[in-house]
Amino acid sequence: MSKVFRPGILYLLLTLVSPALAQAEPDVSLTEKPALFLLAEVWPWGYFDENREPTGLLSQLVEQLASTAELPLASRVVPHQRLLHEFRRGEADFTVVFENPFLEEFATSLGPVLETNMLLISMEGSDQELSLKGLSGRTIGYIRGTYYGEAFEHDDSVIKVPLHNMEQALDMLMMGRVDTIISSDVVLSHSLKALKLKVDAFRYRVHAPGYPANLYMAHQSLHPEYGPLIKAALDKMRASGELDEIFALPRH
Template identity: 35%
Template structure:
């Protein structure tokens, strides 16, 4: 229950008050629909829902804070944040310990309908201008692609509008963000030709290497296992 075994045993002793579990600081990268600010300023979206369910399963309170992607990484590195969910990448591994995988998505490359989709981000995509959400990791192929022109945007809505106005040639995004964004904009898939830039981009729960809660990794992993067995984890990260 997020406490040491000795404290857990003390709960049953007369006259000994149970200690409250420490609050875990959670940094959530603010990228729609993964996480964004609700009408009352509260974090809402897929990741806040995930952390609500994990909090209930682990019986530990979380303090969730929306952060720009780079700030979330920085806070995890310093220990200002205990937990975060990121796509697996070398940048995340530098300051964090991987707790467990929580989801997986494909990376899609979309162009205007009727236009050819490059089969890979190599010479076949040379000169292509590609819109992407600033700070997001899309796999090593995109990281190392030097022959394309990368256009950073705040959110995928902006990139899709730029694509429709022919200001860029393509957009790259996780399948979750792409599908949710099209649904929110009321756009049909038929407006785009879509290819797969990466078959699998895993996302995991990470804990800061400087977190005071490192000893509780087994407890978190067990809570995630229960969420997986109940189907809540898959339901949380399901495509629209």
């Protein structure tokens, strides 16, 4: 299921009052097929509400982009491990994921949406060094499909344990099933608050500071003309502070 965001509601009301105006100035956004965003099913980035409608931080982003750019945009939430495969096959126009050189083969970055700190996390009281070198031979839990940067991607000295979501990762860590987990500060902070876990129950170290998540447009996009408009809207939202507001870390 996908969610569609269409601007131009005021214009639609005007067309009901004045058919002559509607005939003179047709609104393309009301008739054109929306451009599609693929969103990873990772809470809180993308998930489904009780009505099985896409929601989450990235859904908010798409809604605001549609309003700012005055373009019809839709979003569809898919399992994280399928997202890049479907995006590469041209099944969507845009996506937002952590910066990944693999995407350069079939997509173009329109700019960063946010920068996040990638963290290594262990239980408070553990004495292990929170670095890839210090964790050599130990287990690190990570959310399957997430790109955590070149260093983690190519490190073969640690034992990487793929997990479904951060709730499972935290459970595994607290039960001692993994030595450490890796996460963005956004996902971790939202998860700790939602699960009512104490921040000081864990140890943290920044693994990759300021790691960007970018908005990518597929080379096979059916709406290449939207690229400059989406980029301009993204730049405007960044300058106004709207992006910071959407992705602000929750207070604990």
